[in-house]
Amino acid sequence: MASFPVTPRTLITRLPKRGEYDRDAIYQILDEGFICHVGFTVDSQPYVIPTAYARVGDALYLHGSPASRMLRNTAQGVSVSVAVTLVDGLVLARSAFHHSINYRSVVVLGTAEVISDEQEKMEALRAFTEHLIPGRWHDVRPPHQLELAATLVLRLPLNEASAKIRTGPPLDDEADYDLPVWAGVLPLRLTSDAPLADPKMRSELEVPKYVTAYSRKK
Amino acid sequence: MASFPVTPRTLITRLPKRGEYDRDAIYQILDEGFICHVGFTVDSQPYVIPTAYARVGDALYLHGSPASRMLRNTAQGVSVSVAVTLVDGLVLARSAFHHSINYRSVVVLGTAEVISDEQEKMEALRAFTEHLIPGRWHDVRPPHQLELAATLVLRLPLNEASAKIRTGPPLDDEADYDLPVWAGVLPLRLTSDAPLADPKMRSELEVPKYVTAYSRKK
Numbered sequence: 001m002a003s004f005p006v007t008p009r010t011l012i013t014r015l016p017k018r019g020e021y022d023r024d025a026i027y028q029i030l031d032e033g034f035i036c037h038v039g040f041t042v043d044s045q046p047y048v049i050p051t052a053y054a055r056v057g058d059a060l061y062l063h064g065s066p067a068s069r070m071l072r073n074t075a076q077g078v079s080v081s082v083a084v085t086l087v088d089g090l091v092l093a094r095s096a097f098h099h100s101i102n103y104r105s106v107v108v109l110g111t112a113e114v115i116s117d118e119q120e121k122m123e124a125l126r127a128f129t130e131h132l133i134p135g136r137w138h139d140v141r142p143p144h145q146l147e148l149a150a151t152l153v154l155r156l157p158l159n160e161a162s163a164k165i166r167t168g169p170p171l172d173d174e175a176d177y178d179l180p181v182w183a184g185v186l187p188l189r190l191t192s193d194a195p196l197a198d199p200k201m202r203s204e205l206e207v208p209k210y211v212t213a214y215s216r217k218k
Numbered sequence: 219m220a221s222f223p224v225t226p227r228t229l230i231t232r233l234p235k236r237g238e239y240d241r242d243a244i245y246q247i248l249d250e251g252f253i254c255h256v257g258f259t260v261d262s263q264p265y266v267i268p269t270a271y272a273r274v275g276d277a278l279y280l281h282g283s284p285a286s287r288m289l290r291n292t293a294q295g296v297s298v299s300v301a302v303t304l305v306d307g308l309v310l311a312r313s314a315f316h317h318s319i320n321y322r323s324v325v326v327l328g329t330a331e332v333i334s335d336e337q338e339k340m341e342a343l344r345a346f347t348e349h350l351i352p353g354r355w356h357d358v359r360p361p362h363q364l365e366l367a368a369t370l371v372l373r374l375p376l377n378e379a380s381a382k383i384r385t386g387p388p389l390d391d392e393a394d395y396d397l398p399v400w401a402g403v404l405p406l407r408l409t410s411d412a413p414l415a416d417p418k419m420r421s422e423l424e425v426p427k428y429v430t431a432y433s434r435k436k
Binding site for chain 2: 009013014034035037038039040041044045046047048049050052064065067068069079080081082083085087090092093094095096097099101103105107109125126128129132133136137139140141142143147151169170172176177178179180181182183184185186187188189190191192193194195196197198199200201202203205206207208211214
């Protein structure tokens, strides 16, 4: 299926031209990001909690300690919403009113299920590491039995999702274009600084290339 | 009040040593960020939507079109949760299990109210612009009456909030420190690239210093 169905719950009602339902476009946003915000409701109180994630095929995986309130609740099969937002720039218009932000965001709605199959669980843990730092899994000590048991892994099928995207320069009111106000876009992106070796390293080891050349862009 | 009260809803149960309730520490995170994720519930379905915000004193302000589903619902005085997350680095451990992310996040719980007082509304609009780009308000055309009327402004009092913070190198299992695996932190931060002038600029204007020297750090 090339596009997500537009449901009353995912229909972009505000600025519909910014809406995007194409699966490839949505997956590209999910693959560039690595922090999502999970929303769930307990006793009528919504909670929004940031966490890491990975996408494998048509599902998002979440993981963590079984003691986590977010995972404990989400594991009970309640409805959740997961948002991933990438910020691309500040949009400076001539009027305060038309200031904006260039961004790409995805909102997923659905119900998560606990992964108990050990092989799928291990595959998901591999995906978390590889999603965060592609190339890393090969180098690290893989999870042993106790660690696997101490990790709750949830699978959220990607059935209902939409993206919202803003790009490009400001859009001012016609009369405002004559104002002597600098207008444009200040591009923003997540960059890495020089890696900091763990002071507890016991031998001199070269910094891996996947660290020095790290980038979220594919 | 120097600290937020620890309530059963904001108590950090998972890794409590990462919990932070100090008001200054929480406000510093809120002031460095500019995108929040708002969670609200409609017909038992939680939604998480990204939006801009500003802090003024002991309140967060949200704004947008009255047509926005997020604002329409939040304006009805329902319980909301607002999360702000800053990502500071990837934490590369020797084991897959101990990989982590350095971050500072704030979660606010509460109920928002619509601002109808015109002066407070104008002050909030000023705060949005100044929170996004300090120094900008002075240069732009301020909102006129129709724009003010077309903007829904919500105030969320900061009564119940907590932060969670992870810093520093990886923490590996003792036996793993002997493994010949590079470990450490890859610092991440939001940086700006060269500003892109609006192609529709009608005169040559210098790029303001608050654009060229833009930084979220205070």
